[in-house]
Amino acid sequence: MTNPIEYFMSAEITMSDKLLEIMYFVIGLIAIYVAIRNLNDKSNDKRYGTFAFWFLLGLMFVIGKWIPPMYTGILMVLMVLSPILKQVKAGSEPSPSVEEMTKNYKKIGFKVFIPAVSIGAFALIAALFTTISPLFGMGVGVVVGIILLMIFSKDNKPSVFLNDGRRMLDIVGPLSMLPTLLAALGAVFTTAGVGDVISGIVSNIIPEGNVAIGIIVYAVGMALFTMVMGNAFAAITVMTVGIGAPFVLAHGADPVIIGSLALTCGYCGTLCTPMAANFNIVPVAVLEMKDDYGVIKNQVVIAGIMLVVQIIMMIVLS
Template sequence: MFSMSTPLLALSFFTDPEVTTSAKFLEIMFLAMGLIAIYNGIKNLLDKTNEARIGTAVFWCALGIVMAFGRWIPPLGNGILIIIMTLPAILKQVKVGKTDAPSPEEEKANYDKIGMKIFIPSLTIGLSAIAFALFTDLGALVGIGFGVIISIVILMIYSRKNTPKVFLDDSARLLSIVGPLSMLPMLLASLGAIYTAAGVGNVIADLVGKIIPAGNVNLGIIVFAIGMVLFTMIMGNAFAAITVMTVGIGHPFVLAYGANPVVIGMVALTAGYCGTLMTPMAANFNIVPVAMLEMKDRWGVIKNQVIPALILLVFQIVYMIILK
């Protein structure tokens, strides 16, 4: 999987003038992200209180290796590592070990000291992403990376207790809490690519083409948006719906006729969010709050979301048709 020349390849990547500065920065960020994941893996491996320490370590370390070094590993090796990563997740062997969560008292004490100034490092990352996207060629993601560094520096200035280890352990804690499901978007994107490689989009397009006439872009937009809502309601996840719907309907019936891919591609996703608002399948958003707020009606959240969701769907369809 790894060759002896990997470090050399890495070196030549960073010195290669053909590679954009943005790509080099991103690669450094991926390296940092991978190392955080590996740190979390090793931390859990050594954590005797974690009842699934091996599985947890395998998951985070495999992820970390692909994140940090994936560029220099052949695609086949990356594919094998990803399968290895998913195994403990599927077997439910990725667990949260010992985490040092801040106590309400600690938060209160820090708030008394820092106060409303805490909003500054909270907003830094988003502002940095916008600034980098607007004023540099480096792109929003590199902006996020710099924003994180600025935010860390501000927090360190605020309090001497914010040492590098605190940041590292806090991120490992959150990473453990979000767990393997945080990999869903990336795995779905990979599944989308496999669908495309297997020609799934063409089959769906043929099927839909029997129902709606090709060439009517407005009708295509309506079917795309409503399809997103229905698929999202069935699957409970707009991210799962967007790949297959874009490949099967958005591309052949709307974008192929010259519609604006920024408008159509993006708004279709938020049209799908209207489906998220209306389905018990999106349990995190619609069912878990029922339990947390001790509501009597299991549908209590959804009932309060259906009307805004439908209005928002119509608004977005009209928006897509006007701006296409």
């Protein structure tokens, strides 16, 4: 366990890691703010469970780095009890009226897209021109976007961003944690040797030395395992250890081509699963769609076609 002062004063810790910890601290404070707002929301009949979820989530972001892993695990178990017991509910933060949105559109117009673009732009700048994490660059882009919106309209005061942030987090709810938990699960699977188990099973299916069959199994496995994990980055580690390395790369296939296309095969799985909540379920909640799987239904055919295309590319180019 590292003391925060020692951590930030240490020359062995990169500036990127230190900046990320500051960003996580701010994220934690926002989650705690959402928790307190929900606790004080008398109209929310599940305000105590909602408070518990957001407060424990924020607490882990704030102090998670500085407490033993077991305590973090205990906090996480306590945090998920509220969603499991269906005790997390959106508060009563009012949405902007049509009149308000029309007024803001006339005032700002298409300039509203500039703050949104700044998020991706600063992430790219951090990735391409600095040693700082693109994730922190994205955080800088958010701050720049807020400043721009405040310049565009004097009505955009800090309270507007806090309240709308609370409203957005309330809408997304516990689903906001799913991508993070699934990414962590991928690391756990790799450490637990799941890749080796998969390798042993697949060795009875793929003919020895048949790279084409190995590529097909690897690519389809990436799509399917991503559907289970909800995250292609989590799946590729396990599937490469279990299938990609021993049955494809070991026979001379180009690792650059195979690796990049295997990841996009995983993305085909991302399009087809509710586990990829930030892509497929969160938009349903935000747009208040009637069909919970409407996004997936419109993507599944394209995903299947692209999976076939990428398998052919892997076989031809590798």
